[in-house]
Amino acid sequence: MPAIERELREAEERRARRQAEEALREREEKYRLLFNNAYDAIFLNAVGEDGSLSNFLEVNDVACQRMGYGREELLGKQPCDVVDEESAQKMMGVMRELLRQGHTTFEMTLTSKGGMRIPVEISAHVFPLGGSRVVLSIARDITERKRAEEIIWHQAYHDALTGLPNRVLFKDRLEQALAYAHRHQQMLSVIFLDLDRFKTINDTLGHSVGDQLLQAVAYRLTKCVREEDTVARMGGDEFTLILPEVTHVEDAAKIAQKLIDALKPPFYIDGYELYTSTSIGIAFYPTDGEEPETLLKNADTAMYRAKDQGRNNFQLYAAEMNSLSFERLALGNMLRKALDQEELLVHYQPQVDLDSGEIFGMEALVRWQHPELGLISPLQFISLAEETGLIGALGEWVLRTACAQNKAWQLAGMPPLRVAVNLSARQFKHTPLIDTVAHVLEDTGLDPQYLELELTESIVAENVEATITTLRDLKAMGVQLSIDDFGTGYSSLSYLKRFPLDMLKIDQSFVHHINTDADDAAIVTAVITLAHSLKLKVIAEGVQTEEQLTFLRAQRCDKVQGNLFSKPLTAEEFGKLLHKKKEERWDGLLTKGVSYG
Ligand SMILES: Nc1nc2c(ncn2[C@@H]2O[C@@H]3COP(=O)(O)O[C@H]4[C@@H](O)[C@H](n5cnc6c(=O)[nH]c(N)nc65)O[C@@H]4COP(=O)(O)O[C@H]3[C@H]2O)c(=O)[nH]1
Numbered sequence: 001m002p003a004i005e006r007e008l009r010e011a012e013e014r015r016a017r018r019q020a021e022e023a024l025r026e027r028e029e030k031y032r033l034l035f036n037n038a039y040d041a042i043f044l045n046a047v048g049e050d051g052s053l054s055n056f057l058e059v060n061d062v063a064c065q066r067m068g069y070g071r072e073e074l075l076g077k078q079p080c081d082v083v084d085e086e087s088a089q090k091m092m093g094v095m096r097e098l099l100r101q102g103h104t105t106f107e108m109t110l111t112s113k114g115g116m117r118i119p120v121e122i123s124a125h126v127f128p129l130g131g132s133r134v135v136l137s138i139a140r141d142i143t144e145r146k147r148a149e150e151i152i153w154h155q156a157y158h159d160a161l162t163g164l165p166n167r168v169l170f171k172d173r174l175e176q177a178l179a180y181a182h183r184h185q186q187m188l189s190v191i192f193l194d195l196d197r198f199k200t201i202n203d204t205l206g207h208s209v210g211d212q213l214l215q216a217v218a219y220r221l222t223k224c225v226r227e228e229d230t231v232a233r234m235g236g237d238e239f240t241l242i243l244p245e246v247t248h249v250e251d252a253a254k255i256a257q258k259l260i261d262a263l264k265p266p267f268y269i270d271g272y273e274l275y276t277s278t279s280i281g282i283a284f285y286p287t288d289g290e291e292p293e294t295l296l297k298n299a300d301t302a303m304y305r306a307k308d309q310g311r312n313n314f315q316l317y318a319a320e321m322n323s324l325s326f327e328r329l330a331l332g333n334m335l336r337k338a339l340d341q342e343e344l345l346v347h348y349q350p351q352v353d354l355d356s357g358e359i360f361g362m363e364a365l366v367r368w369q370h371p372e373l374g375l376i377s378p379l380q381f382i383s384l385a386e387e388t389g390l391i392g393a394l395g396e397w398v399l400r401t402a403c404a405q406n407k408a409w410q411l412a413g414m415p416p417l418r419v420a421v422n423l424s425a426r427q428f429k430h431t432p433l434i435d436t437v438a439h440v441l442e443d444t445g446l447d448p449q450y451l452e453l454e455l456t457e458s459i460v461a462e463n464v465e466a467t468i469t470t471l472r473d474l475k476a477m478g479v480q481l482s483i484d485d486f487g488t489g490y491s492s493l494s495y496l497k498r499f500p501l502d503m504l505k506i507d508q509s510f511v512h513h514i515n516t517d518a519d520d521a522a523i524v525t526a527v528i529t530l531a532h533s534l535k536l537k538v539i540a541e542g543v544q545t546e547e548q549l550t551f552l553r554a555q556r557c558d559k560v561q562g563n564l565f566s567k568p569l570t571a572e573e574f575g576k577l578l579h580k581k582k583e584e585r586w587d588g589l590l591t592k593g594v595s596y597g
Helices: 003-037 061-067 071-075 085-101 143-157 167-183 198-205 207-223 249-262 292-308 319-340 378-387 391-411 425-430 433-444 457-462 464-477 494-498 518-533 546-554 571-581 587-592
Strands: 041-047 053-059 103-111 117-129 132-141 188-196 230-235 238-244 267-269 272-274 277-285 314-316 344-353 359-370 374-376 418-422 451-456 480-486 503-506 537-541 559-561
Touching: 003 061, 041 061, 041 117, 053 071, 061 071, 085 103, 085 117, 117 143, 143 167, 167 188, 167 230, 167 238, 167 292, 188 198, 188 249, 188 292, 198 207, 198 272, 207 230, 207 238, 207 249, 207 267, 207 272, 238 249, 249 277, 249 314, 249 319, 277 292, 292 314, 319 359, 319 378, 319 391, 344 391, 344 571, 359 378, 359 391, 359 571, 378 391, 378 425, 391 418, 391 425, 391 433, 391 571, 418 480, 425 457, 433 451, 433 464, 451 457, 457 464, 457 480, 464 480, 464 494, 503 518, 518 537, 518 546
Parallel strands: 277 314, 359 418, 418 451, 451 480, 480 503, 503 537, 537 559
Antiparallel strands: 041 053, 041 132, 103 117, 117 132, 188 238, 188 277, 230 238, 267 272, 344 359, 344 559, 359 374
């Protein structure tokens, strides 16, 4: 081919190549323009062998802008780095579907660099590219749509005036709460509340004032309950509450009282000082019904009973519970005051060593001297103190009083004795026991060896490992430890070996019948033998007769306590007894069977 012709052809080829390259660049430019100016964020990822997604291979400008990242920065990330935890989990399920079908659409939430959550609808497709597979994801920002959906949802399920859940949402929540309570075998209570004489306010002062009052009432009601409780407005002046996980009837009664009290202070609306009160009905799952409708109906019935009773009170659907619950509620409030107003006192019951015949210690027993009701037994108020959370303060008060009194006797020249103080199960579990005991011993100056803590079987059997740790800490302090009411509870002897105990206390219910009931006698004998084999001392409580004492001595019981020797005494009486007994032994008593006190 002539040179000129070759040159022309080559020039033509170069021109064609340039044109093709130009066309390719233009096309690429167009695609890039489209890619970067699309309304949606676009991401490209490779799919690994195991179906996982690679780092972003490509992202458009919109993706960078919305997510607040620079391009290079975003390219270094994986999808799971830019979504919240819930979305990350969702993506795993979605990936399976995507790889199976080749495409899918789903909603999730992206997290921007600044931590902002961006709800998006993702449309994802899988394509083959260069021998492997890639996923192209187009993410449409649906913030506005979500907001609109939320507003619509809120309007459908909430009361427009107060913003509280409405009847529909209340029913839905109640159904869910009932299903949960059923699964976990828990109680649940439904409260129905109606404002007293609301109609009068509405009719005389107008709807605007009425509406504002309802809003203010709604606000006060929600302040009385926990976040997981539901307060709803059923319409008019009727409100309902769901209290999940109420463990005692008294808990619901207490909240009802709180609601009543919350509405007592005046409301200031449009220059008026308004007073309202409420009548409340309470129904419980499962005792008063298992269906939402039944529970609501029964709470409503109880509410009408409260109205009949003169308004401004609450009633339980099961009428027989009312007096009990009121009584305990009132007593709980009184107990709180009793602690402040020093109506509590400690009595001391001597404990006698059967070898020496001497008083070796005393049990501290709390008493409540109520100004009108008289002396109230601890059996009545200890459980109440546990339920109301007062046990921590009460227990510490008893411990401090008993230790201080014991130290005072020692300083007065009495032979040093050991004071035994009861610990309740809740006190053991829920209060910083070790710190409390250490502080009390330090403050009172009592040598730890003169303090004994009496635990019940239920304490030690409940959480063995935690109990062992606590008991070891107490023991390390030098405190004595005993098990109270032995034999009444869990009858598992296996733990005895594992606990650092000093003494075992035989419950008085066995002691009472040791001379008449062969079984009780056999149990007492067995317990003494067992305790001795574990190197524990045994004390029998509730010893009332000489026959019982004779039996216990024959069985080699170490120590005794009971009305045969002395009933629990005031601190003053006990001091006098110590004075009197300072020189004497209790042998005479033991052999002659004379009782003191
Ligand atoms: N029938 C009869 N009873 C006798 C005799 N000897 C003693 N008792 C009574 O038996 C109870 C012995 O105390 P407990 O088993 O620890 O049983 C105590 C203890 O579990 C609890 N308790 C008392 N004070 C406290 C305290 O400060 N804290 C805690 N957590 N519980 C306490 O209340 C329970 C009852 O205490 P109390 O009514 O003082 O009743 C005392 C005592 O008065 C007797 O010969 N015959």
